[in-house]
Amino acid sequence: MRVIKKILFFVPIYFCSMLSVFAQTSEKDLLKKTEETIVKISQEKPNGWTKKGQFTFLANQATFNNWLAGGQSNISASFGFNCELNYNSDSWTWDNKVQGAYGLTKIQYQPIQKSDDRFLFNSLIGKKANGEWYYSGFLNFKTQFDSGFETVIKTSHFFSPAYLQFGPGMLWKRNDNLKINLAPATSKVIFVDTNFTQNGPSFGVQQGYSYRYEFGASVNGYWKFNIMENVTAENILNLYSNYNDQPKNVDIDYTLNIVMKVNKYLSTNFAFQTIYDDNAFAGFQTRQIIGLGVNYSI
Numbered sequence: 001m002r003v004i005k006k007i008l009f010f011v012p013i014y015f016c017s018m019l020s021v022f023a024q025t026s027e028k029d030l031l032k033k034t035e036e037t038i039v040k041i042s043q044e045k046p047n048g049w050t051k052k053g054q055f056t057f058l059a060n061q062a063t064f065n066n067w068l069a070g071g072q073s074n075i076s077a078s079f080g081f082n083c084e085l086n087y088n089s090d091s092w093t094w095d096n097k098v099q100g101a102y103g104l105t106k107i108q109y110q111p112i113q114k115s116d117d118r119f120l121f122n123s124l125i126g127k128k129a130n131g132e133w134y135y136s137g138f139l140n141f142k143t144q145f146d147s148g149f150e151t152v153i154k155t156s157h158f159f160s161p162a163y164l165q166f167g168p169g170m171l172w173k174r175n176d177n178l179k180i181n182l183a184p185a186t187s188k189v190i191f192v193d194t195n196f197t198q199n200g201p202s203f204g205v206q207q208g209y210s211y212r213y214e215f216g217a218s219v220n221g222y223w224k225f226n227i228m229e230n231v232t233a234e235n236i237l238n239l240y241s242n243y244n245d246q247p248k249n250v251d252i253d254y255t256l257n258i259v260m261k262v263n264k265y266l267s268t269n270f271a272f273q274t275i276y277d278d279n280a281f282a283g284f285q286t287r288q289i290i291g292l293g294v295n296y297s298i
Contacts, residue, residue, distance in 0.1 A: 048089070050086050051083075052083070053084070055296045057078075057293065058293045074108065075106050078115060093126045095125075095179075097123075099121075101117070103116035115289065117148070136171035137168050142163050144158060161191060177225065178225075189214075192210060192211070197210070215244060216247065230262075231259070237254050238252075251279075268290070
């Protein structure tokens with residue numbers, strides 16, 4: 001009888017305890033899922049203005065002393081920045097990006113040369129059409145900071161050349177990290193100082209002129225994703241075809257940036273860019289940079 005009474009006494013307590021545990025577990029799971037959903041939504045479609053920026057100092061060095069296998073000592077360094085100011089709402093999206101980089105390299109027994117030199121501003125605005133499609137308008141501007149030389153001949157400097165593109169189109173945007181803009185009515189203007197067109201055409205601008213106007217179609221794509229934890233890949237693709245001059249010769253500008261984050265301030269950075277523009281050079285232009293980066297984010 002006493003055993004039965006003890007069982008009857010402890011069984012309700014046991015069941016009440018289990019119900020309490022399950023209730024707490026379910027409540028915790030529900031809160032966790034709710035928080036994860038809120039974070040995911042805020043990351044994908046934040047409302048209002050968002051801003052971010054990163055400043056990077058990149059350096060690498062190689063030293064050879066009595067090295068029988070051969071090699072030349074060299075050192076290079078570059079500074080870059082990447083700043084964004086974006087706006088999102090239920091019916092509007094507006095992405096603005098400013099990028100720049102300047103680098104120098106010194107090889108033993110040779111003069112200092114540029115290893116990187118670029119400035120870019122891109123603005124893309126969209127009005128909601130349907131689903132992930134937007135009526136869009138874009139403006140893209142790019143140039144360089146410093147002069148460029150072939151042997152001892154000066155071939156370029158700031159704002160020479162400079163490229164300006166703008167036009168209406170349609171934007172497909174999944175989120176800030178995946179988007180494609182199609183602009184079949186794009187205006188493109190190439191600016192060059194007349195000092196470079198005195199003796200002949202330069203960067204597609206005819207002799208004696210300071211600019212060239214083109215009308216064509218452009219496609220701009222952007223895709224950024226995580227390869228693995230702390231390793232991100234950023235792909236930027238710009239295509240342009242001139243309706244009035246060899247439209248099959250499509251201008252290509254593709255950039256791949258891979259960042260392997262060590263900690264908040266250190267990373268290993270790899271950058272690859274290739275450009276095809278037969279008005280400037282009959283072939284592919286390529287650049288590749290890799291090194292240890294010191295980063296500061298805002």
